[in-house]
Amino acid sequence: MFRPLFVFIGTRYTRAKRRNHFVSFISLTSMIGLALGVVVMIVVLSVMNGFDHEMRTRVLGMVPHATIESADPITDWRGLATKVQENPQVLAVAPFTQMQGLLTHDGKVQKVLLNGIDPLEERKVSIIDHFIKQGQLDSLSPGSFGIMIG
DSSP, X not given: OOOOXXXXXXXXXXXXXXXXXXXXXXXXXXXXXXXXXXXXXXXXXXXXXXXXXXXXXXHHHHSOSOOOOOSSOOSOHXXXXXXXHTSTTXXXXXXXXXXXXXXXXXXXXXXXXXXXXXXXXXXXXXXXXXXXXSSOGGGOOTTSOOOOXX
């Protein structure tokens, strides 16, 4: 009967020459341990790759990939946005303003980071509307003083 070379070599070195079953047991245990280690490594790598992909989509979906800042207020942000969108690698542009503030409740003061957004433009660059538990991003209107806490 014909056996492939790798099967012949594998069976030859897993069995002891003499009737010593302890050596065969050690060989079998070593092979099982090696196979189990490879399986665990494959599973862990697969889980980590999935976790990495999930973290990238969630974090990068909420944080801008690039920001343009100025010491002075940018008055013509639409003109700047048009100029930036001329780059073919730019998919979308949305303005925002950011400042620090204080909130008080029941005599307790808490510092906060306030982000002012244009709700119509924000949807193009962020996945923030997927995480809103109550209300909608559309309920915010430009120029009004709406607030979303999160």
